[in-house]
Amino acid sequence: MTAINTENPKSAICTPESKCAPRQFVTPEVNIYETKDGYVLKADLPGVSKAGLDITLEGNELTIIGHRNAGNSVQPPLYRxxxxxxxxxxxxxxxxxxTARINAQVEQGVLTLHLPKSEEVKPRKITVTE
Amino acid sequence: MNVLKRWHRPELTAAPTFGRLFSLRDELDRLFDTSFGDWNRGSQQLSQWNPAVDLFEDKENLTVKVELPGLKVEDINISLNEGTLSISGERKSEEKFANAETYRAERFVGHFQRSVVLPTPVKADQVKAQYTDGVLTVTLPKTEAAKPKQIQVNVA
Incomplete structure (x- = not known):
């Protein structure tokens, strides 16, 4: 998780007050699997609780933002x-x-997104009638 | 504190998604972070998971935080031996998706081991560990001798 992304996303950051302040992000590591019912996406987001997750869908674009819990440590770390x-x-x-049936769970810093395929595209068996 | 130097995975730079996020400076930093000893250790070193460790200090405690997303509590081992805190464990692969088609597999699987040389003596019998939101927090209370003391100035 060494990649820091300094790009400026179009939503959420650009408010009239802040004037698109550049913000840094870390790219989380993900696993993506495809099953016959849909896709499963798992992302490592250590330090992010349910409340810190912000998942948005805009057209075909799914954005995952995870805000870290602000630690209770006031002191700067000795080592980081x-x-x-x-x-x-x-x-x-x-x-x-x-997209209407996407669901998300987070457990111990791992986000699991279930992205089911719509019924029309699922493989189906056609029975032959006489 | 160079014991704690974090090892960076070279394979991430090869992935096209990450390519633009790395600068030349990062590459150079990484080159100099690697000592010759590490090269000799070979492929075993390359496949290891090195979760990020942070060390905090306040008046009462030393606090060590380790980013360990998605582990089970029983798979985390913590030990304290002569002022060195060691945290090891394992993240198991997901058998549930063994037969599914995998598009991306960036998340680490396997063993990890990190050690931290503590800068002050701690009360070994009062160490506490908590695992929340994928972050392990180990709180180590300092010994009385290691705590800061207020010194009264007397007027002669």
Whole structure:
């Protein structure tokens, strides 16, 4: 998780007050699997709770933003390896995904997104009638 | 504190998604971070997971935080031996998706081991560990001798 993304996303950051302040993001590592019912996306977001997750869908573009819990430590760390920045990653979805039925869970810093395929594209068995 | 130097995975630079996010400076930093000893260790070193470790200090405690997303509590081992805190464990692969088609597999699977040389003595019997939101927090209370003391100035 060494990649810091300094790009300026079009939504959420550009408010009239802040005038598109550049913000840093970390790209989370993901696994993506395809099953016959749909896709499963798993992302490592250590330090992000349910409340810190911001998942948005705009057209075919799925954006995952994870805000880290602000630590209770007031002191600067003696040593630091973690990148304090929030997480952000954008995915383009397969048009076959039924976006209305996407569901998300987060457990111990791992986000699991279930992206089911719509019924029309699922493989189906056709029975031969006499 | 160079014991804690984080090892960066070279394979991430090869992935096209990450390519534009790395600058030449990062590459150079990484080159100099690697000592010759590490080269000799070979492929085992390259496949290791090195989760990020942070060390904090306040008046009462030392706090170590480790980013360990998606582990089970029983798969995390913590030990304290002569002022060195060691955290090891394993993240198991997902058998549930063994037969599914995999498009991306960036997340680490396997063993990890990190050690931190503590800068002050701690009360070994009062160490506490908590695992929340994929972050392990180990709180190590300092010994009385290691705590800062207020010194009164007397007027002669």
């Amino acid at each position: 390896e973690s990148l304090g920045a929030d997480y952000r990653r954008v995915f383009e979805l397969d048009p076959a995904i039924d």
